[in-house]
Amino acid sequence: MKKPVQAINAFRTFAAKRNISNMKRKLTFLLAISFICCLSVSYGQTRLAVHPDSQDVVILYENDVHCGVDGYANFAALKSNMKATHKYVTVVSNGDFVQGGSLGAASHGRNIIDIMNEVGYDYVTLGNHEFDYGIPRQMELMEELQAECLCCNFKDLRTGKPLYDSYRIVNYGDFDVAFLGMSTPYTINSSTPTYFKDDKGNYIYSFCIENFYDVVQKAVDAARKEGAEYVVVLSHLGDESEGEGGVNSPSMIENTYGIDVVLDGHSHSVIPGTIMKNKKGEDVILTSTGTKFEYMGVLTISPNGKFTTELIPTATYNKGDYSVLKLISSIKEGYKKVSEQVVFTSDVKLAAYGNKGDRLVRNQETNIGNFCTDAYRTVFGTDIAFLGGGSIRADLPQGNVTYNDLYTMFPFENGTCKGECTGELLLDILEFSVSIAPGEFGGFQQVSGLRFEYDSSIPSPVVYNAHHDFDGVNGERRVKHVEILNKETGNYEPLDPKKIYTFAASSYVAIDHGDGFAMMDRCTNIQDLGVLDTDIILNFLENYKNKHVGTEYESLEGRIKDIK
DSSP states (O other): OOOHHHHHHHHHHHHHHHTOOHHHHHHHHHHHHHHHHHHHHHTTOOOSSOOOOEEEEEEEEEOOOTTOTTHHHHHHHHHHHHHHHEEEEEEEEOSOOSOSSHHHHHHTTHHHHHHHHHHTOOEEOOOGGGGTTOHHHHHHHHHHOSSEEOOSSOEETTTTEESSOSEEEEEOSSOEEEEEEEEOTTHHHHSOGGGGBOTTSOBOEEOOGGGHHHHHHHHHHHHHHTTOSEEEEEEEOOSSOSSTTOOOHHHHHHTOOSOOEEEOOSSOOEEEEEEEEOTTSOEEEEEEEOSTTSEEEEEEEOTTOOEEEEEEEGGGOOOOOHHHHHHHHHHHHHHHHHHTSEEEEESSOBOSBOTTSOBGGGTSOOHHHHHHHHHHHHHHTOSEEEEEGGGOOSOBOSEEEEHHHHHHHSTTOOEEEEEEEEHHHHHHHHHHHTSSTTSOOTTOEEEESEEEEEOTTSOOOEEEOTTSOEEEEOSOOSEEEEEEEOTTTOOEEEOOTTSEEEEEEEHHHHTTOGGGOGGGGGOEEEEEEEEEHHHHHHHHHHHHSTTEEOGGGSSOOOSEEEOO
């Protein structure tokens, strides 16, 4: 639908071409105005006669939307309403927008870019999941996005130059604000490591993990030198730990100075506005909106330099932009026919998340993890199977389960593989899997065909290399009492470190060494099967489950136990 002014001008052109009489033209013109006003009222927006008077700068922000597309209509409406009362309104995203749901996966991100363009973003930074469709696709999507991409620490090692500008300075009348973007330096591990290498296995891209704080400080200093009075960071670092000494938003704040506000993403945390101290002991605001538009963020900068943040619950913001609603509806309609087909039925809910939204698959055994890894092990006929909890992005409901449910659970289109590993190597895999527990880790492995215990009270003995990949074990292991299921007897038997076991896994971990699983290069006879994870589930359901899941997954089996 045309915007109001465009619609009015279009009518005038139409009337002139058709030589409508002045009286009829005036009458029809008034009717057009009435119709447009009715649309504005229906969707809770002011679209005409805007007279902004506030000199405050409003920055609307979100993070980790992960294809939660319905919230974009609310976000666009909030933008329109703010523009009705404020002269300066800027809209930003802190990353992870093109992936996380079926509408994104089905179009490799293009549907989301189209919606964001309709909203009218100004600046974005890159989340690690912006790379899930490969770097060429990531760059293509950023070209199609009308907003400017900012990232100070994504560099091409062949040229030594960043692929995007670090910051952009915006004049807001009385003062200038620099928007500075940054991605987690662990993007390579939490995306697909092979995407960032050449055909010889050498890294050709970097996120500056080795000198991250220096890179950030250099960008901040440059923005200040260029005239920025304030620096607002678009961050995809997260506030959670990436292991001992890891980089996150709090550590970035503590190791730099010159930043005023950090709009954060990556950890899916809800942070209305926390005051932290920078390297010089000065106040810095840290804020984050959760995920999938739980909240919409509003940062206000007054002419006297006062900063305030507010999180608006999206679910209770009963306003939606008409043009965005229309586009989302059109996209959904095109996808609806396939997505709503029922794939199977389940007597139990297969849960990836807890009642409070905590991601259970990232730090404990789950019934959905058992179901998925059973599918891998059964279809491929291997001794064991394992799957990173970060690959499982949604629950599967009790009752009818649709294609949309499956693609929402597995949005990455990961390939699958099988191979062989020694019992000794399996111990390293499991040790790395629980290295952050009870903290959340996307590489926490859900398992089938084995069970084990670990003690999270023991400091993790895992040693990391410069890229934060697994580099060995030094100290007492957390993992204890590993047992392997004997397929013939149905009994569990102690793991034999010297024995070779067959395994099924996601190619993301076993071939691409995602999440830092560098030890997987010691596996043998790995076969990339060219089959997507969703296809494995469908095969399992049709050939082994008669398209029905009963109560066998109602209770956990004790495959993974923390004995602390």
